[in-house]
Amino acid sequence: QAQLVESGGGLxxxxxxxxxxxxxxxxxxxDYYMSWIRQAPGKxxxxxxxxxxxxxxxxxxxxxxxxxxxxxxxxxxxxxxxxNALTVEDTAVYYCVRDxxxxxxxxLWGQGILVAxxx
Amino acid sequence: xxxxxxxxDSLALxxxxxxxxxxxxxxxxxxxxxxxxxxxxxxxKPGQPPKVLFYWASTRxxxxxxxxxxxxxxxxxxxxxxxxxxxxVAIYYCQQFYTTPRTFGQGTKVEIK
Numbered sequence: 403q404a405q406l407v408e409s410g411g412g413l414x415x416x417x418x419x420x421x422x423x424x425x426x427x428x429x430x431x432x433d434y435y436m437s438w439i440r441q442a443p444g445k446x447x448x449x450x451x452x453x454x455x456x457x458x459x460x461x462x463x464x465x466x467x468x469x470x471x472x473x474x475x476x477x478x479x480x481x482x483x484x485x486n487a488l489t490v491e492d493t494a495v496y497y498c499v500r501d502x503x504x505x506x507x508x509x510l511w512g513q514g515i516l517v518a519x520x521x
Numbered sequence: 522x523x524x525x526x527x528x529x530d531s532l533a534l535x536x537x538x539x540x541x542x543x544x545x546x547x548x549x550x551x552x553x554x555x556x557x558x559x560x561x562x563x564x565x566k567p568g569q570p571p572k573v574l575f576y577w578a579s580t581r582x583x584x585x586x587x588x589x590x591x592x593x594x595x596x597x598x599x600x601x602x603x604x605x606x607x608x609x610v611a612i613y614y615c616q617q618f619y620t621t622p623r624t625f626g627q628g629t630k631v632e633i634k
Contacts, residue, residue, distance in 0.1 A: 447571070447614060447625040463622050497570065506618050507561040511570030 404428035406498045406512035413518045418488050424481040424498030424512060432456075432476035435501035437508060438483045440494035440517075448494075451483065452501050461504065466492075488519045523547050523617050527626035533634040540602040542629045544615035549595045550578075552619065559619035562591055562600050565628075566611045574600070574613075607633060 410422040422438070437452040451462045451472040460472050471484040481498055496517055500510035524547040534540055550559045558578035565571040573582045575591035578598055588603045602609055610633060615626040 446627045447616070449623050449625075461621065504618075504621055504623075505559065507573060507576050507616065508571075509573055511572070513570055 404500070404510050406500065406510060408496065408498045408512045408515035411496065411515035411517045413520060414488055415521055416489055416519055418519070419484070419486045420488065420517060422483040422485070422496055422498075422515065422517070424483075426479045426481065426498075426500075429500070429510075431479040435503050436472075436474060436481045437499045437501040438470075438472060438481075439497045439499050439508065439511075440492075441497070441514070442491070442494040445494075452504060453481070485517070488517075490519050493517060493519045522622055523550075523620060523624050525615055525617055525624050525626040527613075527615060527629045529629060530627070531630040531632065533632040534605050535634045536607065537604050540605050540609070540631055542600040542602075542613050542631075544593070544598040544600070544626050546596045546598075546617055546619075548619075550598075550617050550619045551595050558594050558598070559617055560593075560598055561616045561618065563614045563616065564609075564611045565614065571614065602631070605631070605633070 405427050407425045414420050435454055439449050441447050450466050453460045453472045457474045469487045473482045495514040497514045498512040499508040526545045528543045560578040561576045562574040563571040564574050574585050579591040590601045592599050612628045612630050614628050
């Protein structure tokens with residue numbers, strides 16, 4: 403069945419970088435937009451970035467613009483999130499999410515992976 | 522950005538009771554050219570990823586039990602769970618997709634009393 407599995411999370415110091423990966427299976431990955439959504443401890447869900455199906459267009463939330471970069475490799479059925487200049491406010495569970503489009507909903511979620519930013 | 526506000530933040534009910542969760546948006550989510558409300562409801566159980574319950578405010582996702590219903594239009598929406606079951610313990614979120622950035626409500630935690 404359709405599945406998304408995140409990897410690459412962990413503990414990083416403020417100002418550091420981390421790259422998240424997401425492996426997709428069970429559906430035609432190259433047909434779908436994809437997004438990253440995060441949930442900080444005790445907080446709600448926050449969409450942070452999406453990428454269109456061919457990977458030619460991206461959009462980011464203001465909170466991560468200029469620091470986070472979403473990308474994809476359709477040949478590898480993989481989605482990525484490069485996170486730079488991390489701050490403690492970026493501590494969250496990060497979800498890889500199948501996106502039905504910028505004016506649509508998120509119809510398949512990974513289990514999520516924890517990114518903790520702390521000195 | 523459109524602000525989504527849910528109420529209540531949490532509720533605890535007995536098995537078999539009805540749960541009502543409200544979601545209010547800071548601007549209308551109704552798009553007249555499609556005659557649809559651009560709102561989704563998600564269920565987030567502990568240890569599991571969020572799952573879609575309804576899209577277009579009231580269209581039930583395949584496999585969602587019919588004790589769940591979504592209603593509302595414009596700026597006011599409701600998720601109702603008739604006859605609450607143990608497996609319904611979760612946090613429920615509304616999300617607007619009328620405009621970017623897509624935003625979520627803060628969540629409503631449903632527990633069994």
